[in-house]
Amino acid sequence: AQSVTQLDSHVSVSEGTPVLLRCNYSSSYSPSLFWYVQHPNKGLQLLLKYTSAATLVKGINGFEAEFKKSETSFHLTKPSAHMSDAAEYFCVVRRATSGTYKYIFGTGTRLKVLA
Amino acid sequence: NAGVMQNPRHLVRRRGQEARLRCSPVKGHSHVYWYRQLPEEGLKFMVYLQKENIIDESGMPKERFSAEFPKEGPSILRIQQVVRGDSAAYFCASSQDRGNEQYFGPGTRLTVT
Numbered sequence: 613a614q615s616v617t618q619l620d621s622h623v624s625v626s627e628g629t630p631v632l633l634r635c636n637y638s639s640s641y642s643p644s645l646f647w648y649v650q651h652p653n654k655g656l657q658l659l660l661k662y663t664s665a666a667t668l669v670k671g672i673n674g675f676e677a678e679f680k681k682s683e684t685s686f687h688l689t690k691p692s693a694h695m696s697d698a699a700e701y702f703c704v705v706r707r708a709t710s711g712t713y714k715y716i717f718g719t720g721t722r723l724k725v726l727a
Numbered sequence: 728n729a730g731v732m733q734n735p736r737h738l739v740r741r742r743g744q745e746a747r748l749r750c751s752p753v754k755g756h757s758h759v760y761w762y763r764q765l766p767e768e769g770l771k772f773m774v775y776l777q778k779e780n781i782i783d784e785s786g787m788p789k790e791r792f793s794a795e796f797p798k799e800g801p802s803i804l805r806i807q808q809v810v811r812g813d814s815a816a817y818f819c820a821s822s823q824d825r826g827n828e829q830y831f832g833p834g835t836r837l838t839v840t
Binding site: 648653654655656657658661702709712713714715716717718719720 | 769770782828
């Protein structure tokens with residue numbers, strides 16, 4: 613069965629320093645993977661997605677993620693954190709089942725950005 | 728070009744009342760998905776519907792919860808006789824086709840008092 617594990621429930625970084633949010637997946641075949649961001653009391657916004665094309669995926673707001681099959685990882689990075697990046701981030705794997713697709717969410721990583 | 732719309736954004740119900748949550752998909756999308764997010768958790772799949780059909784309800788609680796997506800109008804998630812444990816954020820997503828990307832609405836935050 614496909615699943616994702618977000619290794620850190622909370623991450624704190626200083627403004628201007630790099631961000632690393634870790635995600636490992638389990639899948640019996642090449643998965644489709646996504647990162648979503650959720651700001652407080654807001655909906656979900658798609659940051660980026662991997663669907664078996666280029667392994668380095670660039671998203672919005674300077675975020676990117678690298679699909680590493682050998683490590684079953686899809687970590688989210690950003691070179692320099694901004695205060696507005698403070699939010700909850702979800703790693704998601706898309707699972708095909710009985711002709712439909714379900715999104716399987718990780719438990720989330722709350723990113724705090726310190727001034 | 729409106730995205731997925733959900734209303735109400737916030738809903739307060741007393742225990743035992745009914746809650747009705749509405750979702751209007753992106754224009755042209757005929758596939759709707761409902762997810763529930765309990766406090767401090769990720770989203771969990773509840774049900775997948777196409778127009779007038781429930782395709783997959785494997786994530787729906789067996790009692791008190793129902794969903795529909797009529798030919799005309801929004802998709803409705805109905806919770807009867809709400810209990811405190813139903814307090815959560817309920818998100819709707821839509822897609823153009825089964826394999827396409829899902830677009831999420833802003834959610835409805837249900838509070839049961």
